[in-house]
Amino acid sequence: MATGYFITGTDTDCGKTVITLGLMQRFRSEGFSVAGMKPVASGCEWTSAGLRNGDAVRILQQSTVQPAYGLVNPYAFEPAIAPHLAAQESGREIDIRLIEERYLTLSQEVEMVVMEGVGGWYVPLSDHSLLADLAIALAMPVVLVVGMRLGCINHALLTWHAIESSGCRLAGWVANSVDPAMRAFDGNLQTLRQRLRAPLLGVVPYLERIDPHEVAKHLQLPGSAGERNDASPGQAGNRPINSLS
Numbered sequence: 001m002a003t004g005y006f007i008t009g010t011d012t013d014c015g016k017t018v019i020t021l022g023l024m025q026r027f028r029s030e031g032f033s034v035a036g037m038k039p040v041a042s043g044c045e046w047t048s049a050g051l052r053n054g055d056a057v058r059i060l061q062q063s064t065v066q067p068a069y070g071l072v073n074p075y076a077f078e079p080a081i082a083p084h085l086a087a088q089e090s091g092r093e094i095d096i097r098l099i100e101e102r103y104l105t106l107s108q109e110v111e112m113v114v115m116e117g118v119g120g121w122y123v124p125l126s127d128h129s130l131l132a133d134l135a136i137a138l139a140m141p142v143v144l145v146v147g148m149r150l151g152c153i154n155h156a157l158l159t160w161h162a163i164e165s166s167g168c169r170l171a172g173w174v175a176n177s178v179d180p181a182m183r184a185f186d187g188n189l190q191t192l193r194q195r196l197r198a199p200l201l202g203v204v205p206y207l208e209r210i211d212p213h214e215v216a217k218h219l220q221l222p223g224s225a226g227e228r229n230d231a232s233p234g235q236a237g238n239r240p241i242n243s244l245s
Contacts (some may be wrong), residue, residue, distance in 0.1 A: 004103070004113040005171065005222060006140035008131070008163070010155035011120050014147030015176035017055040019204065020116040022215025023143070024062045029216060033110040035063040038073050039099040039134070040118045040125065043080030051076040055116070062212055064110060071106050074099055084124040094125040096134050103138060115140065121162045132166045141171035143201065143222055146192065149179040153191055160196055171222035172201040180206040199223075 005023070009016045020036055027034040041053035049069070056073035060066065075094050077086035087094050107113050115138075117123075123131045135142060142163050146156045156173070163170050173196055175189055182188070193200055202219035 003111070004107065004115060004138065004140045006115050006117060006135045006138065006142045006168075007145060008117045008121050008135070008142055008159070009119075009145040010147055010152060010159050013178070014145050015178055015204070016116050016145050017058065018207075018210065018215055019143070019145045019174050019176060019219070020114050021058060021062050021210065021212040022204065022219050023221075024059070024114050025212035025216040026219050026221060027112045027114070028062075028064060030221065032112045033064045034112040034114065035065055035067065035106050035110045036060070036072065037103060037106065037113060037115040038118075039102070039115065040075045040077075040083045040094060041073050042077045042083050042086045042118070044076040044078055046078070051078060058210065059116065067106055067109065071102050074102050082123065083118050084126050087126065094129070096125070096129055096137050099134060100137055121159050121166075132162070132168070135168050136166055141169045141222065143171055144173040144196075144198070146173055146175050147178045148175050148185060148188065149182055153188060153195075156192055157195060160198070170196075170198040172199040174201050174219065175203045177204060177206040 007016050007020050024034050024036050036059035038053065038056040038059055041056050044051040044053045053073055053076055060069060060072045077083065077090050079086045079089055083094060103113065103115065117131050119131065121132050125131060125134065144159060146152055160170060175192065189203065201222055204215055204218045207214060
């Protein structure tokens, strides 16, 4: 059974996909077999194979195995809107139990699964569930991606408290540079380091294009994840590449 990490962010477009790909590459460089999941994705495009999400395709390509697309992205919706609204428009309901089944299937094939959430911690998945409920159900330690821009301190602290109050463990956080013109970057980073009671896993600079190898250079693995174990888990248009959600 694989160990897993759940990637969440301070908000949409903070760079969850970028960090997911970078962590996957870092695990690969340490000799782990790894797979990624983006279980819920809005803004998908129709292809000859059905609805596909660009970020989910990148995550699939970064995996050391090549599972069926439906294992990586069980819920794909065309409208680029909040997932519970996209699901309603599509006549579907996002079922956490289905995502858990797909995760357990995928985790049989690799040593490490990195799962990217959608939006922020309290994004609704249905009328009666939140993204947080998915992480709770899977008992996965959480990595928080902080999009470094004006307002990030408040967003990061609120999200951290929400994660802790949900009973999940924050394994670490990443400062991701999404605004190359951000003023007082170092001061904001220092404030976050003083106030977030979790390890800083890396400071990723602003990048012009997605390069998992380059991102991985700026990351360290959370906790003791670098030690092999069999523990069960407790298109961007003109947007900056680091802001891929």
